[in-house]
Amino acid sequence: MAAKRRDAPSKGDQRVQAILDAAEVLLERERTEPMTVESIAKGAGILRGSLYFYFGSKQEVLTALVARTVAQLHMEDPPDESEGPARDIVRRAVENTARTWREHGTVMRAAVEFGPEVPAIAQLWQDTIANNTEVMARVLVGAGLPDDDGPTGAAALAAALCWMTERNFYHASTQSGGLDRMAETMVEVWCRVLPGGQSCSS
Template sequence: MAPKRRETPSKGDLREQAILDAAEVLLEREHAEPMTVESIAKGAGISRGSLYFYFGSKQEVLAALVARTVARLYLDEQPADPGLPAHDTVRRAVGNAARAWREHGPVMRAAVEFGPEVPEIARLWRETIANNAEAMTRVLVAGGLPAGDGPTGAAALAQALCWMTERNFYHASTQPGGLDRMTETMVEIWCRLLPGG
């Protein structure tokens, strides 16, 4: 007989979630730089020593927060409707990306900024962009672009545009109303790639 799964999270799981929640609140209020292990612990209602039981550093907290956010983004993604025209699928995908930046902007900006110095964050972020590029490659091929491996094939174009979208949304997410304007621009760029765009 299989062991019974625990339905409710353990005290340790709840404390770890409280640490990540506190870090996310601090990112929204301040920025990753002024955030310290002490301020995260205080926000979670625990001592600095208790925080070290779960995470060895601020960078480890940020990596876990990015991992949690990326996992939520994957859960939020809707599978593409095969009957939907490519232009509509592109609009939906770019809109979903903009929504993610609206809802999780501070964490996503921290991923971009700390990736160069925290290898785990860099890995998580590259995998996220690669996942998006794979999905968008399928959309571009379905929309009529060549599937070849060359620099003008759908995969290369999707990868370049996913990184372009990421960087533009990163900057736009810091400006009031910036994401709305940038969403329109990025939809326009993606759709112009498609035949009849």
Template sequence: MGRRSAAPRKGDLREQALLDAAETLLEHTGLEELTVEAIAKGAGISRGSLYFYFGNKHEVLAALVERTMRTIRTEADSTAQDTTSSPAEVLERAVKGVEQVWREHGTVMRAAVDYSALHPVIGTAWNNTVEAFARTMTQVLKRAGIPDESGPDGAAALAGALCWMTERTFYRAACSPERDYPAATGTTVAIWRRVMDN
């Protein structure tokens, strides 16, 4: 039986190069000003080659958002698997993980929030990611003693509201000139802890 190469295919590398180029360009320009030509040039390929992978710049952004969301979902999965650390420790590590993604991919995260209402694919990817994290954090809140009930005081309702609060807190930090992510993390962790301690 022949060995299969684990090396990425040329097409995969080109697609990743396009996404990397788009992320870099978004740091200096908005989606409205972003062009297919600029993305292709940044990736070192022709405009025609770009259309082999994406139909337009909105599809590029959707794929870029999805790639970034996978990072967050991986963090959520890791959080869900940790049943030995205390709920408070799991919570703090989860929020710090979210901070790290915002630090590394804040441009994409802001674009996801800004364009989620306009582009259904982006909106769906963003909503699904926050909801997946909320499901994970529901289990953390249950371990902390929050009742597993369907009302507004139940673990699922609280986790959902707190995850959307966390998203908005980091979005505002990312949009501010200071980009004070540590403050966002500190405040967010404090609020989660107060809910868990009540």
């Protein structure tokens, strides 16, 4: 007999999401209210003992929260030519990254800052950058940049630009209105690397 299709999330799934939501809220005010397992559980509307059914520690909660957030940055294979020229793909990719920083900046900054202390978070962040680099390298190759392993090849340029984008958004996320301005700057930088060095604002 075929298994019954489950459309609605289970109570366990809902509790996990409630725990992660509570942790994100607490991250935003951690300077005035230190985050603890107890405070996370309280924010999620469950007992502390119940939280341990899903996560073994505060560190595990933070790692899962980072994983949920960076999943929004995961890129699939680059679209075909019907999706528009490389400059349009670049703009959509940068704007999606900016949107994630805008909506979840506290978690994104925590990922950068906790990475050196929490190997699992560092790995999530590095894997995300590696995914973005691989996909954007294909976009650059499709636009006409050399597909080689040299310092001026598409792979090297994509890696440098992805890390540059990450670092600039990290700093811009601490400034009012900084992300919108930085998004335009990073779109322009990416476009200037495309063959012909055309401005995306032209």
